[in-house]
Amino acid sequence: xxxxxxxxxxxxxxxxxxxxxxxxxxxxxxxxxxxxxxxxxxxxxxxxxxxxxxxxxxxxxxxxxxxxxxxxxxxxxxxxxxxxxxxxxxxxxxxxxxxxxxxxxxxxxxxxxxxxxxxxxxxxxxxxxxxxxxxxxxxxxxxxxxxxxxxxxxxxxxxxxxxxxxxxxxxxxxxxxxxxxxxxxxxxxxxxxxxxxxxxxxxxxxxxxxxxxxxxxxxxxxxxxxxxxxxxxxxxxxxxxxxxxxxxxxxxxxxxxxxxxxxxxxxxxxxxxxxxxxxxxxxxxxxxxxxxxxxxxxxxxxxxxxxxxxxxxxxxxxxxxxxxxxxxxxxxxxxxxxxxxxxxxxxxxxxxxxxxxxxxxxxxxxxxxxxxxxx
Amino acid sequence: xxxxxxxxxxxxxxxxxxxxxxxxxxxxxxxxxxxxxxxxxxxxxxxxxxxxxxxxxxxxxxxxxxxxxxxxxxxxxxxxxxxxxxxxxxxxxxxxxxxxxxxxxxxxxxxxxxxxxxxxxxxxxxxxxxxxxxxxxxxxxxxxxxxxxxxxxxxxxxxxxxxxxxxxxxxxxxxxxxxxxxxxxxxxxxxxxxxxxxxxxxxxxxxxxxxxxxxxxxxxxxxxxxxxxxxxxxxxxxxxxxxxxxxxxxxxxxxxxxxxxxxxxxxxxxxxxxxxxxxxxxxxxxxxxxxxxxxxxxxxx
Numbered sequence: 259x260x261x262x263x264x265x266x267x268x269x270x271x272x273x274x275x276x277x278x279x280x281x282x283x284x285x286x287x288x289x290x291x292x293x294x295x296x297x298x299x300x301x302x303x304x305x306x307x308x309x310x311x312x313x314x315x316x317x318x319x320x321x322x323x324x325x326x327x328x329x330x331x332x333x334x335x336x337x338x339x340x341x342x343x344x345x346x347x348x349x350x351x352x353x354x355x356x357x358x359x360x361x362x363x364x365x366x367x368x369x370x371x372x373x374x375x376x377x378x379x380x381x382x383x384x385x386x387x388x389x390x391x392x393x394x395x396x397x398x399x400x401x402x403x404x405x406x407x408x409x410x411x412x413x414x415x416x417x418x419x420x421x422x423x424x425x426x427x428x429x430x431x432x433x434x435x436x437x438x439x440x441x442x443x444x445x446x447x448x449x450x451x452x453x454x455x456x457x458x459x460x461x462x463x464x465x466x467x468x469x470x471x472x473x474x475x476x477x478x479x480x481x482x483x484x485x486x487x488x489x490x491x492x493x494x495x496x497x498x499x500x501x502x503x504x505x506x507x508x509x510x511x512x513x514x515x516x517x518x519x520x521x522x523x524x525x526x527x528x529x530x531x532x533x534x535x536x537x538x539x540x541x542x543x544x545x546x547x548x549x550x551x552x553x554x555x556x557x558x559x560x561x562x563x564x565x566x567x568x569x570x571x572x573x574x575x576x577x578x579x580x581x582x583x584x585x586x587x588x589x590x591x592x593x594x595x596x597x598x599x600x601x602x603x604x605x606x607x608x609x610x611x612x613x614x615x616x617x618x619x620x621x622x623x624x625x626x627x628x629x630x631x632x633x
Numbered sequence: 634x635x636x637x638x639x640x641x642x643x644x645x646x647x648x649x650x651x652x653x654x655x656x657x658x659x660x661x662x663x664x665x666x667x668x669x670x671x672x673x674x675x676x677x678x679x680x681x682x683x684x685x686x687x688x689x690x691x692x693x694x695x696x697x698x699x700x701x702x703x704x705x706x707x708x709x710x711x712x713x714x715x716x717x718x719x720x721x722x723x724x725x726x727x728x729x730x731x732x733x734x735x736x737x738x739x740x741x742x743x744x745x746x747x748x749x750x751x752x753x754x755x756x757x758x759x760x761x762x763x764x765x766x767x768x769x770x771x772x773x774x775x776x777x778x779x780x781x782x783x784x785x786x787x788x789x790x791x792x793x794x795x796x797x798x799x800x801x802x803x804x805x806x807x808x809x810x811x812x813x814x815x816x817x818x819x820x821x822x823x824x825x826x827x828x829x830x831x832x833x834x835x836x837x838x839x840x841x842x843x844x845x846x847x848x849x850x851x852x853x854x855x856x857x858x859x860x861x862x863x864x865x866x867x868x869x870x871x872x873x874x875x876x877x878x879x880x881x882x883x884x885x886x887x888x889x890x891x892x893x894x895x896x897x898x899x900x901x902x903x904x905x906x907x908x909x910x911x912x913x914x915x916x917x918x919x920x921x922x923x924x925x926x927x928x929x930x931x932x933x934x
């Protein structure tokens with residue numbers, strides 16, 4: 259079921275949670291809503307579900323505007339962050355709930371419900387656990403039951419709120435891979451919310467990066483990571499060094515350096531140069547680059563993280579290099595190195611150097627409390 | 634490529650039911666301190682709680698079992714028992730409905746004047762029962778606001794069953810709501826939202842999701858409410874008029890008998906009230922035991 263979202267506005271008290279959101283989702287896509295706390299991603303998800311109503315705007319499922327319909331008439335499968343399993347019901351009863359509450363002829367027969375429950379248990383690989391209660395399940399198993407329960411009503415769209423937020427790292431990784439497989443197998447249009455950029459990039463067909471109630475960029479994981487549309491996206495999807503520079507006649511020059519790099523930017527003027535730590539490399543003393551002094555070396559698995567101070571401005575930069583890199587190995591604090599960017603992004607010089615995000619609010623607090631938590 | 638273990642399928646770890654760390658290992662006291670404190674507490678309990686309770690039964694049975702049952706079979710006593718049961722039978726369901734609706738409204742919705750409602754629910758706890766009774770006298774008395782109009786239409790509130798029921802309802806107002814509000818606040822609204830998203834109606838959500846979630850707390854609240862409804866003295870005393878066989882509840886009957894020096898009859902009726910208290914206490918402990926088991930089961934992981 260394809261989804262169109264047009265001009266959604268939603269404010270809690272005076273705080274604009276969604277400020278004019280437009281989004282098109284194709285049938286069968288797996289979409290990630292990515293953003294920091296307070297960016298409006300959860301509000302957008304809940305608005306699509308019908309758990310919040312927008313102040314203005316349209317949401318259509320398959321061409322039909324459903325913005326004013328309540329959640330129970332929308333036919334969405336919603337998986338809550340803490341699963342919201344009914345703890346007085348067995349796993350089987352939990353999954354059957356959506357079918358059991360149907361009325362009259364819409365309700366399948368007992369046998370049909372039972373069969374559907376067993377199909378779903380097979381699908382989520384929990385066959386044999388149907389008699390257990392939620393308290394007897396691990397986090398990963400609960401997440402699977404919550405998913406099976408949402409799928410039982412054959413939803414038009416599957417919505418997941420921070421699906422891996424409450425899980426251990428290993429469980430999270432395995433569940434992520436399994437969810438991707440499940441999506442490929444079942445083909446439900448799926449939208450999930452996350453604040454973890456790695457999760458979004460790894461799992462989703464397309465990533466929607468949100469900030470301050472607006473969409474900053476929509477694109478597949480390569481686009482948002484390699485061609486960030488805004489400084490915010492650049493900063494949010496991984497760490498970044500921001501260095502001052504200037505563009506003149508399609509040539510980029512770092513402040514305090516005489517070397518120039520080719521630039522695709524047509525406009526001349528002062529710029530902020532955004533370079534990811536792993537897009538910096540150590541080069542020979544003769545090659546074009548910036549001189550710096552190593553201040554800190556950290557070894558993290560297969561990565562070597564080097565902090566260095568630029569010789570010209572004293573500005574701190576971060577490098578991430580492979581442990582196989584011969585020029586990076588056995589560097590010590592105090593060593594002089596020459597650093598050159600492989601790729602970079604250019605944005606007009608901003609008055610504030612670093613893109614700022616909203617202060618943290620309690621993630622997933624009830625909507626009415628979010629504003630309070632902020633103050 | 635698929636790794637050998639999918640961690641998201643693993644069962645929860647099997648933890649022993651006993652705490653993993655020795656209880657209070659750090660803050661425990663020397664044996665003699667512990668024993669002394671326990672002994673003091675026990676002595677106090679015996680002297681001030683257990684002894685009076687035993688005394689009630691001893692006094693009631695002092696003149697033999699026959700006198701005991703005769704006192705209970707007295708028509709006035711039977712009428713008092715009946716009236717007490719009627720008052721509780723009306724007040725408890727009323728407060729059950731009110732308490733659940735109030736707790737539901739307060740915990741699941743946002744609205745103006747919420748904190749005012751919460752304080753109002755507490756009012757009967759903070760007001761002296763005598764004042765509570767006087768409120769009804771002021772409203773329904775012959776010189777009260779509604780009294781003259783009501784007596785014109787032949788409705789008697791004061792000095793009859795409706796007045797007693799009203800006073801009982803007022804005094805037992807907060808028990809169920811107070812029990813449920815913290816419980817429902819802690820549970821949040823996720824379960825309800827999940828039920829709605831799965832297509833349940835509001836009514837189905839309440840019966841199938843909300844009610845099962847609060848059932849132990851609700852039962853507990855009903856028990857306390859019932860105990861208070863049957864034992865209430867002050868407020869009921871003001872509005873009842875003490876008409877024997879008509880507007881006397883059990884606690885009032887006990888007082889009258891005692892004032893007339895019919896000690897063993899007074900203690901016989903009192904023993905019934907005491908037994909009710911013991912029964913309530915027993916069921917309450919059992920519920921707490923069940924409840925805590927359920928709670929710790931859900932919190933274990």
